[in-house]
Amino acid sequence: MIADKVVIKGTVCTYDAEVRNMIEEALKQIAKSTCEAAGAGVNIDYVRDCPSMYNDxxxxxxxxxxxxxxxxxxxxxxxxxxxxxxxxxxxxxxxxxxxxxxxxxxxxxxxxxxxxxxxxxxxxxxxxxxxxxxxxxxxxxxxxxxxxxxxx
CATH class of the missing domain: 1.10.150 (DNA polymerase; domain 1)
Structure with a gap:
């Protein structure tokens, strides 16, 4: 039996805002291309929480x-x-x-x-x-x- 729906959750932590942006874009691209290759739709709800901490x-x-x-x-x-x-x-x-x-x-x-x-x-x-x-x-x-x- 193949599931008709998949939900993936996780947390992304980085030390750097640029890396944070890169990871978000990469995750979205991977999810989109994987679903397209399988003939499935995709709904991405990427929620950002706290930014990276930076001590001046x-x-x-x-x-x-x-x-x-x-x-x-x-x-x-x-x-x-x-x-x-x-x-x-x-x-x-x-x-x-x-x-x-x-x-x-x-x-x-x-x-x-x-x-x-x-x-x-x-x-x-x-x-x-x-x-x-x-x-x-x-x-x-x-x-x-x-x-x-x-x-x-």
């Missing part, structure tokens, strides 16, 4: 300096790119920005489970640190870099 290099350096002052250089780490989806990327399409991970893990306080895990918990002291980083960044931004980061 200049802003990244500025925020890195603020965070190093607030939490110490030894506690600020560069991460490999991630394929997560985050709606903050819509803001970054309009203005330069930086998306960064706060780091609320604490093995001593049982804050070791990842987000979306039923036992997720964060060390709330991280909220104080991130508040200091945000405040330092805002003061630094509005003073053209003349203000030292707020720390202790």
């Amino acid at each position: 290099p200049e802003e990244t350096k500025r925020i890195e300096q603020m965070a190093q002052h607030v939490v110490g250089t030894e506690n600020v780490h560069e991460m490999e790119p991630m394929m997560g989806s985050e709606d903050y990327a819509f803001y970054q399409e309009k203005i330069p920005g930086v998306y960064f991970i706060v780091g609320g893990e604490n093995p001593d306080g049982r804050a070791v489970y990842p987000h979306h895990h039923p036992m997720f918990n964060a060390d709330e002291r991280a909220m104080l640190n991130i508040g200091k980083v945000f405040i330092s960044s805002v003061l630094n931004y509005f003073s053209d870099g003349e203000v030292e980061p707020a720390g202790e």
Whole structure:
């Protein structure tokens, strides 16, 4: 028996907007040509969700300096790119920005489970640190870099 209808669903994640466009066009072309070759019709409903996240290099350096002052250089780490989806990327399409991970893990306080895990918990002291980083960044931004980061 041959099915009279097929539905294919999936998710496309990229680091680059050009690659995202290329993949969409390639998927549409493959679906169309495959269906035409089989004598079938095709209906493509390609829905775009969040764009690729892009951290502005200049802003990244500025925020890195603020965070190093607030939490110490030894506690600020560069991460490999991630394929997560985050709606903050819509803001970054309009203005330069930086998306960064706060780091609320604490093995001593049982804050070791990842987000979306039923036992997720964060060390709330991280909220104080991130508040200091945000405040330092805002003061630094509005003073053209003349203000030292707020720390202790």
